[in-house]
Structure formats: structure tokens, C-alpha cells
Amino acid sequence: MKFELDSETRRALGYKLIDCIDHYFSSLPDRPVQLPAHERTFGSLGHELPEIGEEAPRVLDEICRELVDKGFHVPSANYFGLMNPTPTYMSVLAEALVAALNPQLATLARSQLASKIENETVRWIGERVFGTPAVPPPSPSVEGASSTPAFAGTFTSGGNEANFSALALAIAAHFPGSVENGVASIGAQPVLYASAEAHHSLDKSVSLLGLGRKALRRIVITDNLQLDTRRLESRIAEDYANGYRPFCVVGTAGTTNSGAIDDLEVLGDISRRYGLWFHVDGAYGAAATFSDKHRHLVRGIERADSVTIDPHKWLAMPFAAGVILTRHPATLRKAFEVSTPYMPRLENAALIDNFKISTQWSRRMNSLKLWLSLRVHGRHAYEELVDRQLTIARRFHDWLEASEQFEVASPMYLPILNFRVKPNGRTEQEVAAANVAMVEEVTRDGRYWISSTVVNGRSVIRAMIISYLTGEENLRGIQDVLTRAANRLSVSRSASGR
Numbered sequence: 477m478k479f480e481l482d483s484e485t486r487r488a489l490g491y492k493l494i495d496c497i498d499h500y501f502s503s504l505p506d507r508p509v510q511l512p513a514h515e516r517t518f519g520s521l522g523h524e525l526p527e528i529g530e531e532a533p534r535v536l537d538e539i540c541r542e543l544v545d546k547g548f549h550v551p552s553a554n555y556f557g558l559m560n561p562t563p564t565y566m567s568v569l570a571e572a573l574v575a576a577l578n579p580q581l582a583t584l585a586r587s588q589l590a591s592k593i594e595n596e597t598v599r600w601i602g603e604r605v606f607g608t609p610a611v612p613p614p615s616p617s618v619e620g621a622s623s624t625p626a627f628a629g630t631f632t633s634g635g636n637e638a639n640f641s642a643l644a645l646a647i648a649a650h651f652p653g654s655v656e657n658g659v660a661s662i663g664a665q666p667v668l669y670a671s672a673e674a675h676h677s678l679d680k681s682v683s684l685l686g687l688g689r690k691a692l693r694r695i696v697i698t699d700n701l702q703l704d705t706r707r708l709e710s711r712i713a714e715d716y717a718n719g720y721r722p723f724c725v726v727g728t729a730g731t732t733n734s735g736a737i738d739d740l741e742v743l744g745d746i747s748r749r750y751g752l753w754f755h756v757d758g759a760y761g762a763a764a765t766f767s768d769k770h771r772h773l774v775r776g777i778e779r780a781d782s783v784t785i786d787p788h789k790w791l792a793m794p795f796a797a798g799v800i801l802t803r804h805p806a807t808l809r810k811a812f813e814v815s816t817p818y819m820p821r822l823e824n825a826a827l828i829d830n831f832k833i834s835t836q837w838s839r840r841m842n843s844l845k846l847w848l849s850l851r852v853h854g855r856h857a858y859e860e861l862v863d864r865q866l867t868i869a870r871r872f873h874d875w876l877e878a879s880e881q882f883e884v885a886s887p888m889y890l891p892i893l894n895f896r897v898k899p900n901g902r903t904e905q906e907v908a909a910a911n912v913a914m915v916e917e918v919t920r921d922g923r924y925w926i927s928s929t930v931v932n933g934r935s936v937i938r939a940m941i942i943s944y945l946t947g948e949e950n951l952r953g954i955q956d957v958l959t960r961a962a963n964r965l966s967v968s969r970s971a972s973g974r
């Protein structure tokens with residue numbers, strides 16, 4: 477079959493796909509997350525490379541059916557999972573439009589309106605996160621003063637790339653010569669700080685940036701799961717005394733494990749006192765700034781030199797959509813700007829080419845889905861989402877506190893619950909085994925999804941409210957399943973009663 481399709485065929489295939497997606501969306505409020513355990517398979521497919529194509533409607537029908545029937549459904553309202561949401565329907569439509577128009581966002585010259593939309597979306601996010609307009613009003617006392625933007629930023633493939641970019645910025649700001657001459661030219665080992673619970677993308681980044689993984693000082697956490705700021709200060713002092721070059725502190729707003737939020741105000745103070753770059757990894761939690769009622773949860777984020785935020789987490793976007801923001805627009809250029817002869821020059825452009833402020837060259841338009849969702853639903857819909865998910869999570873938390881079988885294992889900051897079976901005389905190892913058995917039991921029939929993890933050295937069960945479709949019914953459902961699983965596994969029986 478040739479690539480050129482006539483209008484009638486295009487429309488027929490398009491309607492078929494829309495019907496499939498529509499049917500899928502209708503099923504999400506109560507769709508099982510995956511197949512029952514005995515039907516799951518993890519081998520590879522063995523199809524031959526197709527030499528000649530097949531009938532498009534049949535192939536499309538088949539793949540829609542197979543993916544829906546056999547897939548793992550992150551968008552289900554019964555997914556109490558990691559930080560991956562149900563995408564807004566507007567974002568699904570935007571993705572199709574982006575694929576069709578295929579704008580090349582590397583340069584402004586080839587994507588004028590698309591680049592402006594990207595820039596505007598970054599500005600909207602930044603205004604919420606930093607709480608200031610991007611362009612400050614001109615100062616009346618300085619005639620002709622040009623207004624430098626208060627912040628800048630760019631879309632990334634996700635939090636991983638955003639954190640990598642942030643550390644590249646911190647290095648460029650602190651050791652400007654190293655951009656050309658490499659980290660060896662610094663003459664001493666640069667080091668940075670993050671909590672023991674901070675995301676592993678930092679480990680990858682420091683090694684890829686040539687600093688080595690040991691450069692990342694993982695600071696112990698307090699009982700509240702926050703980076704211990706006293707230990708941080710003593711480690712910074714120790715590092716200076718031993719000839720290291722501290723350059724950056726990373727605070728996390730919403731850890732992957734538990735949603736814990738570091739004390740960003742104190743981290744901001746410490747960073748300022750020692751002259752260090754302050755990065756906040758708010759891949760998940762920075763979206764709390766979309767709620768006027770709850771932005772206080774990430775108080776201090778506005779002091780950051782850079783912030784990671786992932787619209788493909790709490791802002792209900794499909795993959796991929798991350799953003800790096802910084803209060804130092806010139807440093808973005810310092811870290812990433814290059815020039816080559818094959819880029820068209822635009823003399824009077826007010827916007828900067830994306831490739832000059834980003835790790836990427838060819839670049840997909842990852843902003844349209846959020847821009848369109850915000851245009852259609854407005855910021856208020858996100859405010860309502862944040863507020864409602866916190867309310868549901870609080871209800872879950874209270875239910876766990878009243879439970880005879882479970883106990884809350886760590887403080888709840890955001891809509892993530894860490895809990896565990898009550899020890900009832902079990903050793904720590906037995907509690908860990910019981911937690912894992914609980915998760916297996918709950919997820920066996922495929923209807924619901926929760927997970928287990930280790931927080932601050934202790935095994936916990938983890939459940940998160942992440943889908944905008946998750947409501948009271950789904951909450952009651954997971955509570956029933958947890959209770960039944962606990963009864964089956966007799967978790968409330970004391971260890972001595974075994």
C-alpha cells in the first residue's frame with residue numbers, strides 16, 4: 477500500500493481510530509488496569525518484518541483491540557500507581573494534530589506560531605511556579621531600561637532531561653570556563669547535594685556531565701522524610717574544608733516514593749548563604765502551584781534558580797512533556813548555545829531558537845497538548861484537580877489510620893500514601909514479606925494497581941491518586957480489596973498466633 481491515501485480512506489481510518497479512543501475513554505472509570513496474573517505474558521513478539529502491507533482497516537482494528545484488551549492501562553481510574561496520569565482528551569487530540577503538522581521546533585524560522593505557543597506555555601507554567609510575571613513592568617526610574625525576563629525555560633522529554641539540564645545550568649553558572657574547557661579545568665572536584673530520597677535521574681546526570689556519581693552527596697532524611705538541613709550544612713562545610721567545590725543544592729518537591737517535600741525555604745537560605753545554585757525537582761509536586769489553596773505546600777519553590785516540572789505527571793498530559801524553568805535566562809544560553817551554518821538567521825526575532833536553550837535539536841511540539849488543555853479547561857480545572865485529589869487522599873489516609881490491619885507509614889504531603897500491615901509482633905523482615913504479599917494479592921486479578929517500595933529503609937505499600945477520573949467509588953473499591961486481601965492473608969493475626 478502506498479503512503480498517499482485518498483480523502484475517503486483517511487476519513488474512514490480516522491473515524492475508526494476516534495471510535496476506538498472514544499470507546500476506551502468511556503471504559504476508563506472502571507477499567508481493570510491489566511490482565512489477571514495468569515494471563516500476563518512478557519515474551520517478545522515474533523512477527524516477520526512485513527514486506528508488503530496489509531489492509532489498513534483490519535490492521536488498525538486489530539492493534540486497537542489488542543492494545544486495549546492486553547495492555548496495561550495507566551489511564552484507568554483504578555490505577556493507584558506511579559506518577560502517570562489519565563491524559564486529558566484535548567491533549568489526545570493535540571497529539572494527533574502535532575503529528576500531522578509535524579512542526580520542527582528546533583528553530584523559530586521553521587515553526588513560528590508553534591514556537592510562540594511553546595514559549596507561551598512555558599510562560600504560563602513559570603508564572604504559576606515562580607508566582608511572578610515573566611516580564612517585569614518597566615522601571616519608571618530607569619529611562620529606556622529594557623525589561624529582562626524574570627525567568628525562561630524550555631520543554632524537555634521529561635523530568636530526567638529537565639534535571640540533567642538544571643545541573644548543566646548550575647555548572648555553567650558556577651564554573652563558566654568549564655562549558656568550553658571541560659570539568660577538568662575546574663581544578664577541583666565539584667560536588668552537589670540532594671536528599672537520600674531524591675530521584676535517580678540526578679545520579680545519571682552527574683555521571684553524564686562528567687562529574688562522576690560520587691559528586692552527588694546524598695544527605696540523610698529526617699523522620700518527616702525531608703532532607704536533613706543540619707546535616708547538609710555540616711557536609712557543605714566539611715567539603716569546603718577538604719578542597720571540594722560545592723556548587724548546587726537540589727530540593728525535591730514531591731519525592732517518587734512518598735511525595736515528601738523538602739523544606740524549600742531553608743534550602744533556599746542555605747544555598748544563598750553558601751553561594752550555591754538552588755534547583756527544585758518539582759517534576760510531580762510543582763504542579764501544586766496551580767492551586768491557590770495548596771501552593772503553600774511547595775512554599776520556597778519561588779526562590780529556586782531552576783525548577784523541573786513534568787506536565788506528564790500532575791498536569792494530566794500524555795508522555796512526553798517535561799519543562800525546565802530558570803530565573804537566569806542568560807545561563808540557559810551559556811549552557812546550550814551553539815552555532816552552525818545550516819540554521820537560518822532571523823535578525824529581528826524577539827524569541828530565541830529552542831535549540832540554543834536546550835539539549836535537543838530536532839524537537840517535537842510537546843507543548844500544544846497543555847496549551848490546548850489550558851485554553852479549553854482553564855487553570856481552574858487544574859486547581860480543582862489538585863484540591864480534589866488531596867481530599868480523596870486525605871480520606872484514604874484517615875481510613876488507614878482507623879484500620880485494624882494497616883498503619884500509615886509516613887506523613888502525607890501530596891496524594892501519595894505509604895502504609896504497611898500492622899506489625900502485630902512481626903519482625904521487620906516479616907512485615908516486608910507481608911507487604912509484598914498484600915500487593916500481589918491486591919493486583920492478582922488485574923483490576924487495581926498499587927505497589928510496594930522501601931522508604932527510609934522500611935518496606936511500605938504505596939498507593940497514589942493520580943487519575944482525574946479516580947473518585948469515591950474507586951477509593952471504596954481499593955479499600956474493599958485491601959480489606960479482603962488482608963483477611964485472606966490474616967494480616968491482623970498476631971505473630972504469636974501463627
Ligand SMILES: Cc1ncc(COP(=O)(O)O)c(C=O)c1O
Binds near residue numbers: 728730732786798
Ligand atoms: C521526583 C522525580 N523527578 C524526576 C523524575 C523523572 O521524570 P521522567 O520520568 O519524566 O523523566 C521523576 C519520575 O518519576 C520523579 O518522580
